[in-house]
Amino acid sequence: MAQRPVPDVVVRRLTQYYRALLSCRDRGLEVVSSQMLGEMLNVTAAQIRKDLSYFGGFGKQGIGYNVANLLEHLKRILGLTETWPMALIGIGNLGQALLHYRGFAREGFEIVALFDSDPHKVGQIITGLTVHADQQIPQLIPQLEIKIALLSIPTEKAQEAADMLIQAGVQAILNYAPVTLRVPEDVWVRQMDPLAALESMTFYLAAAKETP
Amino acid sequence: MAQRPVPDVVVRRLTQYYRALLSCRDRGLEVVSSQMLGEMLNVTAAQIRKDLSYFGGFGKQGIGYNVANLLEHLKRILGLTETWPMALIGIGNLGQALLHYRGFAREGFEIVALFDSDPHKVGQIITGLTVHADQQIPQLIPQLEIKIALLSIPTEKAQEAADMLIQAGVQAILNYAPVTLRVPEDVWVRQMDPLAALESMTFYLAAAKETP
DNA sequence: TAGATTGTTAATCGATTAACAATC
DNA sequence: TAGATTGTTAATCGATTAACAATC
Numbered sequence: 001m002a003q004r005p006v007p008d009v010v011v012r013r014l015t016q017y018y019r020a021l022l023s024c025r026d027r028g029l030e031v032v033s034s035q036m037l038g039e040m041l042n043v044t045a046a047q048i049r050k051d052l053s054y055f056g057g058f059g060k061q062g063i064g065y066n067v068a069n070l071l072e073h074l075k076r077i078l079g080l081t082e083t084w085p086m087a088l089i090g091i092g093n094l095g096q097a098l099l100h101y102r103g104f105a106r107e108g109f110e111i112v113a114l115f116d117s118d119p120h121k122v123g124q125i126i127t128g129l130t131v132h133a134d135q136q137i138p139q140l141i142p143q144l145e146i147k148i149a150l151l152s153i154p155t156e157k158a159q160e161a162a163d164m165l166i167q168a169g170v171q172a173i174l175n176y177a178p179v180t181l182r183v184p185e186d187v188w189v190r191q192m193d194p195l196a197a198l199e200s201m202t203f204y205l206a207a208a209k210e211t212p
Numbered sequence: 213m214a215q216r217p218v219p220d221v222v223v224r225r226l227t228q229y230y231r232a233l234l235s236c237r238d239r240g241l242e243v244v245s246s247q248m249l250g251e252m253l254n255v256t257a258a259q260i261r262k263d264l265s266y267f268g269g270f271g272k273q274g275i276g277y278n279v280a281n282l283l284e285h286l287k288r289i290l291g292l293t294e295t296w297p298m299a300l301i302g303i304g305n306l307g308q309a310l311l312h313y314r315g316f317a318r319e320g321f322e323i324v325a326l327f328d329s330d331p332h333k334v335g336q337i338i339t340g341l342t343v344h345a346d347q348q349i350p351q352l353i354p355q356l357e358i359k360i361a362l363l364s365i366p367t368e369k370a371q372e373a374a375d376m377l378i379q380a381g382v383q384a385i386l387n388y389a390p391v392t393l394r395v396p397e398d399v400w401v402r403q404m405d406p407l408a409a410l411e412s413m414t415f416y417l418a419a420a421k422e423t424p
Numbered sequence: 425t426a427g428a429t430t431g432t433t434a435a436t437c438g439a440t441t442a443a444c445a446a447t448c
Numbered sequence: 449t450a451g452a453t454t455g456t457t458a459a460t461c462g463a464t465t466a467a468c469a470a471t472c
Contacts, residue, residue, distance in 0.1 A: 052455090
């Protein structure tokens with residue numbers, strides 16, 4: 001599909017475009033220009049056109065982009081035409097919040113297996129799913145054809161869990177533990193780290209204080 | 213402090229270095245080289261030295277960096293020597309998980325005020341904090357000198373809440389709603405968006421499927 | 425001293441922006 | 449047709465990497 005290699009920054013922006021287009025659609029817009037899209041997302045119009053051009057020409061000169069059409073293309077490009085079964089590792093406060101989050105399902109992501117290392121939690125049924133022991137990972141992940149895992153466990157246990165998951169066939173990890181996981185290069189990891197995000201903002205707040 | 217303007221990517225990496233150094237300290241390491249740090253974080257040694265050089269020379273040739281010393285410097289640079297009172301807007305599943313998250317306190321972040329628009333929730337006391345109505349924002353934010361807000365409310369309400377918060381003095385927002393907030397340029401926003409993170413990974417998984 | 429590692433400069437690489445012909 | 453907007457190329461900008469003198 002993509003001829004030139006697509007930079008990761010572009011892929012990340014693609015998800016933004018997709019979001020913005022969904023919102024355009026919901027507001028009844030049929031056509032949108034790169035200019036408009038850019039204003040919604042604080043991105044230049046040229047950036048958007050360049051990014052999209054990695055995948056083809058989806059717009060019409062003088063007109064812009066058909067919202068439904070571009071949405072369809074991005075959906076396919078981002079792999080959102082299929083459904084993605086996911087495993088949730090760690091059923092603490094955060095894990096439970098993820099379990100109840102409705103957003104995943106809307107884009108075809110579904111948590112289909114729960115794992116926890118706490119014997120008190122194993123066997124419990126939450127939102128219709130049984131909590132399995134970590135030891136079940138090697139068996140259940142391949143069986144359920146799970147390629148994506150949500151990792152919401154304590155930092156110390158994250159690497160070990162990641163190793164097991166990858167061994168069992170997981171190729172993408174959404175990591176909530178504040179640690180850099182060591183993974184093979186064909187495995188994808190995205191870090192979800194509120195503390196790091198906060199710290200990168202206090203840098204500016206503290207700097208602004210010093211030089212008012 | 214910083215002479216040249218510091219690129220945002222550098223600031224974000226600084227938080228990683230800080231994390232890695234904490235882990236070094238906890239393992240009893242007294243000295244660490246840029247090489248070692250780089251291996252922990254999948255970053256080149258040159259990158260780390262360059263990044264740190266924005267702020268000064270913290271290492272010793274032939275030796276490396278004193279862990280405690282560099283930690284102290286980064287702590288100051290990232291503004292983590294002060295404590296940051298925060299407001300939590302939206303007390304749903306995610307909000308409650310954030311409320312129970314212990315990581316914040318360790319770096320001086322403390323949720324000191326809760327807000328929700330649901331009349332059923334207003335007045336409730338959770339972990340010792342009263343849930344306030346959104347209308348209280350203009351009064352309480354300045355009073356408690358809150359500069360940081362955690363936004364965990366539905367997408368539709370996010371912009372309006374952000375406007376109120378900023379009006380009341382908030383300068384940094386950790387936004388869990390999947391929408392690009394329009395904010396003045398002296399206000400910082402970081403997006404926490406698990407769905408976008410997942411979608412940027414399924415891009416690669418789907419692409420790999422096509423070209424095995 | 426010899427070996428190691430920093431801080432910094434210069435070279436490279438890659439991403440963003442500007443500009444414009446093509447065309448709806 | 450005139451006006452608008454795309455897709456793409458070339459120019460610019462900025463970030464990363466390599467290399468090495470300084471020095472612990």
